[in-house]
Amino acid sequence: MATDTLQSERIHHYLRPKKSFPNVWCAGCGNGIVMGALIRAIDHLGLDKDNVVVVSGIGCSSRMPVYLDFNTLHTTHGRALAFATGVKLAKPNLKVIVITGDGDALAIGGNHFIHACRRNIDITTILIDNKIYGMTGGQFAPTTPGGKIATTAPYGNYEKQFDPVQLAIGSGASYVARGTVYHVAPLERMIIGGIQKKGFALIDTISNCHTYYGRFNKEGDAVAMINDIKKQAVSVKMAATMSEDKLQGKFLTGVIHETDATEFCDEYQAMCERVLAKGGK
Amino acid sequence: MAASSKPKQNKKNNKKSQDDRYEIRLSGSGGQGLILAGVILAEAIGVGDGKNVVQTQSYGPEARGGASRADLVISDGEIYYPKSMKLDLLLALTQEACDTYYPDMKERGLLVVDSNMVTQIPTKNYYGFPFSRLAREEIGHVMVANVIAMGAIAELTGIVSMASIKEAVLSRAPKGTEEKNSRALELGAKVARAAKK
Amino acid sequence: MNSKNSKARLLQGNEACMLGALYAGVEFFGGYPITPSTEIAEGMAREMPKRGGKFIQMEDEIASMAAIIGASNAGCKSMTATSGPGFSLMQENLGYAYMTETPCVVINVQRGGPSTGLPTKIGQGDTMQARWGTHGDYTSITVAPSSVEGCFYETVRAFNLAERFRTPIIVLLDEVLGHMREMMVIPEEGEIEVMKRHRPDVPSEWYRHFEITPSLVSPMASFGQGYRYNVSGLTHDQDGFPTAKPKEILDKLNKLRNKIVRYSDEIVKLRTEKMEDAHIAVFSYGTVARTAFQAVKMARERRIKVGAIQPLTIWPFPDEQLRDMLKNVRKVIVAELNMGQLVHEIRRIAPRHTEVIPLQRYDGNVMTPSEIFDKIREVVK
CATH class of the missing domain: 3.40.50.920 (Rossmann fold)
Known part of the structure; x- marks a missing residue:
């Protein structure tokens, strides 16, 4: 079962303990929880490590591939999906997973994000969504809620927010889910679902940055923040039975959108075959 | 049919250092098919006749509506400078093109104009043929004016063989227009022959 | 001359670059339309599907550069083509390619600049950008033809140099050259050398993706071949892991320079x-x-x-x-x-x-x- 806790030995099978540890993450960071979920999902699916490529951009979450014993590509800020698109189209048999953050995917990488969704290319994207820039020390992100404090929003954030789930659905992704670092078992299932889905999958993963976001906004330590995440999360199923009033201040979790649209590399291959069948005309 | 005064043939040009180069400019306005004519002519000269040729063009928004042009440099040896220096032959299908480019010609270069379109001619030394009218009235398609002009140029200059230009035109002609294009080419050669006499 | 030349063709400079790339075995093209280089992308869009190659029009030049680096790490000979503004957008990821020693070819058909400048007119304002365009210290290889035939041969050479030295190669054209047509004979297969990527022959546990070999050029495995290496734009050690050790930083940067400078006679x-x-x-x-x-x-x-x-x-x-x-x-x-x-x-x-x-x-x-x-x-x- 995917939700079984893997023996640490088994976990080590997927890590690079000699070279890349200790990691750069703060104690209590949700990134490690997501990494654990990803490893268990891959283990559950029985993927060959040699055929998994993990691509990331820049940011705290984007350090993840360095620790993982797959083919790993730690790229430039915001561009992970563009690199991943090249890998996937070049070798469609490879399983391509992108680890990104909310600033990486939605601000500097917003253009690549919507176009990867539009192409519906078979890439599983785990967006670790902690509502702030952590690596650079706590600046506001496109996901930072209104009124919240960040170093570049010292009087409270007055910008509007992106909802990555709605953005992905609107742009054509075929599998869109939201998980949290509290609900680990469902998160694993969503990652499994995303990898199995032929097409672009987004798993928007709500996480905590107690070091900056929590401290600036007096939301407490990692435990307090993760508890808040638990309280605010409502599964799609539950939400169907709840009044609008009750849904105030909550966010939806679960698989929010799933369709069977054709996939980019398949379409490319089909086009090539059509062209060749017509003798290259 | 072809109203013109007869230019003196000049094989050897004024003593400049580009005497091993023969330079052609096809000019008119955008949409007259001059760039395509330049490419076809270059193909005929290069592939068909086996000479060295460089074809360049004015390109981009400024080519639309206003003066449009394709240049060719032809040589038996290596062509260094790829653009024209002094034209041996200028084809001008509009008055504006003639006015703009006439100063780029060699002193005794050959000017060929569309005699219906170019009425103020800066020299007595020119050939004029009503290319557009011939295309419309004799061939039934105004778009082949450029092909008629190529036929005339081939006949007047001998810079390209008739066989090669015909092959190049037909290889680029859309299906079903081969006959029209052949006739246009022959018509160009015919009017030029008559004018030379 | 003066006889019918059945092998010679009238080709445009941009077209000759495209054919040179195909001759050199290009397998992946990622690009974005920009005058005066677009004919290269258009040619690739026509030709790649017929030859088992990959063509993708990306959302911008940043993404184009990223995609070809990704494809190169997946084992494909990769390239893009652009002009000034696009070349500027590519610079950050071009730096990533230098740092990660990823072979690829970038053609820049120069137009007038700065900024949008003169899209349909000639310039050579990117000469220094080809040397120093991205931030940080590195050494670039840049080649520049002057004829249609040269466009073909220099593109083949660019692919060979990219594989030989595991580095991006820039091909500088200009608007006149990209659009001019001249006669050329495409060489037969095998007539000119086409270099293959130098693959590792050691077991995967011995493989170091950025190994400092005696020749300074490291063999390169591809994703999916069982080597599972890490690639990072962070300054890294020979295994590709981020480092802050002065000795390892020096070794890396000196390698980037010396693997080219030492062989400049060859280049x-x-x-x-x-x-x-x-x-x-x-x-x-x-x-x-x-x-x-x-x-x-x-x-x-x-x-x-x-x-x-x-x-x-x-x-x-x-x-x-x-x-x-x-x-x-x-x-x-x-x-x-x-x-x-x-x-x-x-x-x-x-x-x-x-x-x-x-x-x-x-x-x-x-x-x-x-x-x-x-x-x-x-x-x-």
Whole structure:
């Protein structure tokens, strides 16, 4: 079962303990929880490590591939999906997973994000969504809620927010889910679902940055923040039975959108075959 | 049919250092098919006749509506400078093109104009043929004016063989227009022959 | 000549680049439309699907550069083509390719700049950008043809150099060259060398993706071959893991420089005309080099002892070779379509007795032979 806790030995099978540890993450960071979920999902699916490529951009979450014993590509800020698109189209048999953050995917990488969704290319994207820039020390992100404090929003954030789930659905992704670092078992299932889905999958993963976001906004330590995440999360199923009033201040979790649209590399291959069948005309 | 005064043939040009180069400019306005004519002519000269040729063009928004042009440099040896220096032959299908480019010609270069379109001619030394009218009235398609002009140029200059230009035109002609294009080419050669006499 | 040449074809410069890339075995093209380079992308969109290759039009040039690096790490010979504004957008990821030693080819068909500049007109304003465009220290290889045939051969050479030295290669064209048509014969398969990627032959546990080998060039495994290496734009050790150790940082940066500088004799390519007895030389590249050859011809007819030097490799700059060529040259005219870029390189290497004379044009037009000829006449006095 995917939700079984893997023996640490088994976990080590997927890590690079000699070279890349200790990691750069703060104690209590949700990134490690997501990494654990990803490893268990891959283990559950029985993927060959040699055929998994993990691509990331820049940011705290984007350090993840360095620790993982797959083919790993730690790229430039915001561009992970563009690199991943090249890998996937070049070798469609490879399983391509992108680890990104909310600033990486939605601000500097917003253009690549919507176009990867539009192409519906078979890439599983785990967006670790902690509502702030952590690596650079706590600046506001496109996901930072209104009124919240960040170093570049010292009087409270007055910008509007992106909802990555709605953005992905609107742009054509075929599998869109939201998980949290509290609900680990469902998160694993969503990652499994995303990898199995032929097409672009987004798993928007709500996480905590107690070091900056929590401290600036007096939301407490990692435990307090993760508890808040638990309280605010409502599964799609539950939400169907709840009044609008009750849904105030909550966010939806679960698989929010799933369709069977054709996939980019398949379409490319089909086009090539059509062209060749017509003798290259 | 072809109203013109007869230019003196000049094989050897004024003593400049580009005497091993023969330079052609096809000019008119955008949409007259001059760039395509330049490419076809270059193909005929290069592939068909086996000479060295460089074809360049004015390109981009400024080519639309206003003066449009394709240049060719032809040589038996290596062509260094790829653009024209002094034209041996200028084809001008509009008055504006003639006015703009006439100063780029060699002193005794050959000017060929569309005699219906170019009425103020800066020299007595020119050939004029009503290319557009011939295309419309004799061939039934105004778009082949450029092909008629190529036929005339081939006949007047001998810079390209008739066989090669015909092959190049037909290889680029859309299906079903081969006959029209052949006739246009022959018509160009015919009017030029008559004018030379 | 003067006979029907059935093998020769009339090709555009951009088209010849595309055919050169196919000859060299390109497997992946990622690009974004931009004048005056678009014909390369259009050709690739037509040809790649027929040959089992991959073509993708990305959302911008940043993404194009990223995609070709991704594809190269997945094992494909990869390329993109662009012009000034797109070349600027590619710079950050181009730096990533230098840092991660990822072979790929970037063609820049230069137009007038800065900014949007002159999309349909010629310029050579990106000469220095090809050397120093991305941030940080590195060494670039940049080649520059001047004919349609050259576009083909230099593109093949660019792919070979990319694989030989595990580095991105820049091919600098210009608008006139990209759009000009000339005759050329496409060589038969096998007629010119096509280099394959140097793959590792060690077991995966011994493999180091950035190993400092005696030759300085590391063999390169692809994703999916069982080597599972880490690639990072962070300064890294020989295994690809981020490092802050001064020794490892030095080793990495010195490798990036020395793997090219040590082999500059192999990379440098020059053409000369009438330099044997020349007292005056004209130095220029790309379309301007052809203007220079014409001007030299004109001047020679007037018995002026002038020659021309054309670098087909711009970077690394051919220091040693030029010092030797300028030994007996009193004056060197550096003709460029910019406000003076290579002239500073010539000043840097010119012998003391050689006067360096800039000749520049940057109004969107190609320099004419008479401009260079007039300059020659002026300096000969």
